[in-house]
Amino acid sequence: METKRFDQTTIPEAAAALRRGELVAFPTETVYGLGADATNAQAAKSVYTTKGRPSDNPLIVTVSSREMVAQFADITPQAEKLMDAFWPGPLTIILTIHPGSLSKTVTGGLDTAAFRMPENQLTRELIAEAGVPIVGPSANKSGKPSPTTADHVLHDFDGEIAGVLDDGPTEVGVESTIVDLTVDPVAILRPGAIGPKELYPVIGTVDSEMHHVGANETPKAPGMKYKHYAPTAQVIIVDDPEQFQEALKWIATQNQPFGVLATDDILAQVPDATPQFSLGTDIQSATHALFAGLRWFDLHPTVTLVLAQAFPAVGLGAAYMNRLLKSAGNEHFKPAK
Known part of the structure; x- marks a missing residue:
């Protein structure tokens, strides 16, 4: 397979590949993600196999609008506040989904899903052009350091995916903060650029203790259970x-x-x-x-x-x-x- 390097002029071609069930990596302000149609269970499954990712590690659903989220989950008042304050941006929000609205392949078999609207304009254009949300785990082989350039993506996946939308180096450099709104108190499951200090004025106190996942437990968010980000050394x-x-x-x-x-x-x-x-x-x-x-x-x-x-x-x-x-x-x- 030839892995293409897409740019703004070829977004329609990249979107067509996604609609065909192929994988296209995409930029965000944090790291590059590995995209597939989130409504296509087979496409989502291919993300796991291509990355070498454990099947109980759920996938983030990356969207271009709030309306896209509303197709799959009720947007709670707390979620509205967070979206008003931080979307588009490096914040992922876990919500309870409508029964059967997303494949268990995407959710890891849970009744919740993590949603994110990235700040990167090209990626939002890609999702809007495709007309479907895309799953968006980091575009690296499972366990390896996350990619912050298109060249990093090609290092891991050249010849294995349809292409990568190249928008240069990312800005933040670590993945988005993940906030779980399905628990009380609200909990940070993965720290990022948006922390308790930024969240407090919007939704009050949050549980920022790092949550550990048991060997037989399905994590609610990526990065909670398995060794990540490791070079060979x-x-x-x-x-x-x-x-x-x-x-x-x-x-x-x-x-x-x-x-x-x-x-x-x-x-x-x-x-x-x-x-x-x-x-x-x-x-x-x-x-x-x-x-x-x-x-x-x-x-x-x-x-x-x-x-x-x-x-x-x-x-x-x-x-x-x-x-x-x-x-x-x-x-x-x-x-x-």
Whole structure:
């Protein structure tokens, strides 16, 4: 299969591919998604098989309008408030769906579904042209770092999907915040750029504790159950910037090729010959660069260990650390006592 690189002028061609049940990757302000007609169970199933995604990991339904959501779920007053404040944008909302309105392939067998209207104009045009919502998990092989450019998508899926709508690098760099409106209190199931501080003025206090899913339990949202975002190399988190010198000395004794993923001030301490990827200067640039950095190390297959910088898990740092912890399998550098 030839995987085409679509642009604004070829959106009708990309939409036609979606209507035929084919897969088309698309840009959002967060990461690139892997799109298929959400009303076509067979097309949605092919997303799981193409990604290598567990079948009990539900898919986000990506829409171009609120009216499209209303075809499948009742829009509650809380949902209206969130949509008024944050849509289009990096917020995904879980609602109870109308019975039988979406395939169990999409919902993971649950009576709820997650809906998102992305800020990216080209993707909203694509969905409107297709005339159907599209499922939108990140366009990466399951467990690998999420893609923030069309080239990342092609690295994973060239020859396997119909095409990718290329709108350049994404802006936010980590996936959308997921808010569950079917529970009381309202809960954040996946942190993102929109956090409790932003949500409070709109809907009041939310439960921001990270929710864990049992081995035999179906997650309500992507990213809650399985290891995600992991490059081939083992990521090791350095919790305190003051520990980096000790961590560098320790990793040099492991007799394995290693790299460093950190901000510029930390990288200034790292030997030039060491493979390294800059997270910029602060949590904003680090969050934007995280997935690109994890993918960069996959292009250096000789690297088997990566020291990665932690940030305080507050505000945007909660989203950054959520992804970093999953990419590392919760492995941390342990300084000598």
